[in-house]
Amino acid sequence: MSSTVSRIRAAYARVEAVDRPEIWIDLRPPEETEAEARTIDERVAAGEHLPLAGRLVAVKGNIDVQGLPTTAGCPAYAYRPATDAPAVARLRAAGALVLGTTNLDQFATGLVGTRSPYGAVRNAVDPARISGGSSSGSAVAVALGIVDLALGTDTAGSGRVPAAFNGIVGLKPTRGLVPTGGVVPACASLDCVTVFARTLPEAEQALRHLTAPPDRALPPPPPRAPGPWRIAVPPLARLGDMDEGWAQAYEEAVERLAASGASVRPLDLTPFTEAAAMLYEGAFVAERYTAVGAFVDGLLAAGGEGLDPTVSGIVSRARDIPAHRLFADRDRLSVLRARALAELSDADALLLPTAPGHPTLAEVAADPLGANARLGRFTNSTNLFDLAAVAVPAGEVNGLPFGVMLIGPAFTDERLAAVARALEPRVSLAVVGAHLTGQPLNPQLLALGAVLDRTTTTAPAYRLYALRTEPPKPGLVRVSADGAAIETEVWHLPAEGLGRLLAQLPHPMTLGRVDLADGTSVPGFLCEPGALANAEDITRHKGWRNYLGGG
Structure with a gap:
């Protein structure tokens, strides 16, 4: 059986196992995806370079996928696109395989993930809580391990809030970096196609394919002065009300950045929060009526079947906003944007909690508008100010994922991802041989972002052997008697990097305490003790480097 076919079958088995039908609007038939999987593997076997070969993708239901209806979360709106949206086509061209389209807050109107006739999408960790929206199904499909990548959209935070609530990565690129053709608009002038993944490297790889320009070079990022990363951080008191434990988790994220060598400085968050309130409370919401208002009014006149009442109310009310108010809001936004960019000035990024809290399904049902407005406090202004952002996990609070986001000027997408790597959970790793500083395999650690913590020794409970391997490496074995202390380096590296290192670990090496x-x-x-039959006991040297040096 081909490798991609195996992954496809495992994905459908996972769909059944997790029993979350509300994630999906349409799943492709297994026989169709398996046929496509065989074709992908045949192309790779023939020597074709497909960097995303076998990666499984879910696509938000307001993005066109050829062969599946585009519903935008409203059955009556459905149409069958003749072609893939450019974003989908670019992933497929790199070898990715689309599993299906996912549920969303109807017409991408909401940050909660509950405003859909296909059902409220439940959180991947706690089914009593919301998934976040509007890219709800896409985020949960990734978080539950059904797919590797997912496409969402982000107008007010829809590609970041679900990432934070489900413990995954959400990249919201600079506006226009990824084409929005084939996307049912929410607010066309603000919409972005976004990427979800379980790890930052996976998300970055997908974004590189999504942003590949067909015929032009991308604008360069704004220049920066040399030196450590400069991170703007608002005073904790200016963040407003947050759920219990969230302020402390945010402070810990700030401390991790500072410990990584970043320079942290204060920022006045006022222009950001004032602009955030304007997205729904001001005239900009009128663009949602431009997108689907006539359709919504027509369906309401016919009885409104399949319309979410909260969404239809937001869209319909936007019809009556006077034009003069839009011009006044644009002028005010221009002033706020100038203040916000001045606050950022030489900062590489603004660090914020992705959301102020994580409500339950019941809390959102009791106050759908208020709960949604609270969730956009930190995300709503990003696209209004034409900024880039990346949302990443930053630990847990009371057993639930906690996430932060880094926001920066347009076209600093790669820079933000580089800063975000300093926030990744890190683990310690003890090495005694070929991964030591200056040894042949040490570059593997450096490539994974590992940093040397200290040089020490093991407890006096080990013996060291020279294995007959290429390149030469030692074998460390714990013994019950006659042990010695062996020179050891302790490195810190991203948890995801340790997983990748373990996957490449050759026999007879193992990972243990x-x-x-x-x-x-x-x-x-x-x-492994069985590998020591023909190995030389070199314990007397007290370390691999001493042995190599004859000491």
Whole structure:
């Protein structure tokens, strides 16, 4: 069986196992996706370069996928597109395979994930809580491990809030970086196509394919002065009311950035929050009527079947906003944007909680407008100010994912991702041989973003052997007697990087707990005892470098 076919079958089995039908609007038939999977594997076997070969993708239901209806979360609106949206086509051209289209807040109007006739999408971690929206199904499909990547859209935070609530990564690129053709608009002048993934490298790889320009070079990022990352952080008191534990989790994220070497400075958040309130409370919401208002009015006149009442109310009320108010709001926004950019000035990024809290389904049902407005406090202004953003996990609060986002000037997308890597959960790794500083495999650690923490020794409970491998490497084995303390380096690296290193670990090496001289223990490289039959015991050298140097 081909590798991509295996992944397809595993994905459909996962769909059944998680039993979350509300994630999907349309799933492609298994026989259709398996046929496409075989074609992908045949192309790879023939030597074709397909960098996303076998990656499974979910697509938000307001983005065109050839062969599936585009509903935008409203059955009566459905149409069958003749072609893929450019964003979908670019992923497919790189070898990705679309599994289906996902549920959303109807017409991408909402940050909650509950405003859909296809059902409220439940959170991946706690089904009693909302998934976040409007790209709800896409985020949960990634978080539950059904697909590798998913496309969403983001006008007011729809590509970031669901990422935060489900513990995954959400990249909201600079406006216009990814084409929005084939996307049912929410607010066409603000909409962005976004990417969800479980890890930052996966999201970045997908975004590189999405942004590949067919016939022009992308604008360069704004220049920056040399030095450490400069991060703007508002005073905690100016963030407003947040759920219990969220302010502390945010402060810990700030401290992690500072500990990584970043320079942290204060910022006045006022222009950002004032602009955020304007997105729904001002005249800009009129663009939602421009997008689908005539359709909504017509369907309401016919009885409104399939319309979400909260969404239809928002869209219909926008019809009566006077033109003069839009011009006044544009003038005010221009002033706020100038203030916001002045506040950012030389900062590489603004660090914020992605949302102020994570409500339950019941809380949103009791106050659909108020709960939604609260969720957009930190996200609504990003596209109004023409900024880029990346949302990343930053730990847990009371067992639920907590996320932060980094926001920066247009076309600093790669820069924001680079800063975000400093926020990734990091783990310790003990190495005693070919991964030591200056040894042949040390570049593997450096490529994963590892940083040397300290040089120490193991507890006196190990023996060291020279294995007959290429390149030469030692084998560390714990013993019950006659052990010694062995020179060890402890490195810190992203948790995702440790997983990648483990996947590449050759036989007979294993990963286990290594006890250190100070009484602590960390994951480290050990050796299977069966590999020692023809190995030389070099414990007397007390370390691999001593052995190589003859010491």
